[in-house]
Amino acid sequence: MPSTDKYHQILDALQELLKNKNIQTISVSEIAQTAGIGKGSIYYYFPSKEAIMEALVARNYEKPLETARTLATKTSIPPFTRMAMIFQACRISSEEFSEQKTTTSTTSAQEKSFIHQKYLNHIITELKPVLTEIINQGIELGEIHFDRPAALAEIVLIVLSVKLGNTLVPASKEEIEETLQGLITLLEKGTDNPAGSLNFLTLNIK
Amino acid sequence: MPSTDKYHQILDALQELLKNKNIQTISVSEIAQTAGIGKGSIYYYFPSKEAIMEALVARNYEKPLETARTLATKTSIPPFTRMAMIFQACRISSEEFSEQKTTTSTTSAQEKSFIHQKYLNHIITELKPVLTEIINQGIELGEIHFDRPAALAEIVLIVLSVKLGNTLVPASKEEIEETLQGLITLLEKGTDNPAGSLNFLTLNIK
């Protein structure tokens, strides 16, 4: 079986390059060079350039997903608190992606979105079942009143991914804050919780 | 000034090609050939391949946006009804994009998402202000109770774009239905409207 050494070397290289350039402008040869291996070897570990991206996304969310899955069983913690913890974990990993050069890269501003698309997909696929489970527990506990847990989970995840990723639809800090506050309010009213009771979710932002 | 004839010929060609292939596999030469003009001419009308895509998205949503803007002033129609009408208009235009060949295109299934990203961006940017205005009117009328109209508008648009576009996070018809029903329920409870009162929004789906 292929060594995981080189595999991660490649991912490291891509991550490094991602800090300064958007994916479309990163060539496979460049990744190889940065990783210090031959270009051919890349294709020994990955079937395509796109697969490298996907693997990187998966690797970056491995830890938060682990955390989330563990949290799903910790029924001693209130559901909404666990939700907040999950978001927090995701947020941290999410930031590793985009240390966006503050240089206002003229055209390429939003081209980075290609990877965030993968990221959105990954988040929804992996996190939705976990969050659904937690919401279900909240419903049983009587802390959440809503009859479509899966839908609720997905809505929350979609909005959070799109807004926190902030590259699919670029917006200012204030706009993001506003939208997320709106989401919290909507959640409070929608799950029959008093206004302000979910405010701690806001900690994620900043 | 450049004739709009050729300009639209190019857009038509791209739209035609889009029916059977995903963008990444459509070459500029191909577009030129389909449009019946030389490749060089393409770059006389558009600065880049990406710009063609953006122009196509914009053109396809010109009509529904027009409709939406008109609707924004029709205060005689109830706000939620107008919202439904806008979604309906968008839905129709959205379908022109993806007459997805039913052929289960092996790998390329979700690669079409590149264009839906533009589409998401376009929808949010253009439609959010309009929808916000309508919601504001609803608030004044006392039909909607929510203190963050802009956020509400954005949340709705994000979820709708992502789920109706259905390429950023591929899902089955049933899942889409479930999520949208959840959104409607959330909207009802969140805006202090009785359960079932917004069910007519469901007409969009199918």
Add this chain to the structure above:
DNA sequence: TTACCCTTTCGACCATTGGTCGATACCTTT
């Protein structure tokens, strides 16, 4: 008609890319 000029059209051309391939080095195992 001729001369001029600006717009439009073109396709050969270029640099670069993602991906392939045969060669070859490396390691165990026999």
Add this chain to the structure above:
DNA sequence: AAAGGTATCGACCAATGGTCGAAAGGGTAA
């Protein structure tokens, strides 16, 4: 030492997005 699978490589290929100088078209003024 022979064998055979595993890993590594970079020259190579077809194709792409984009450039460019040339030239066609067409309007105007003399």
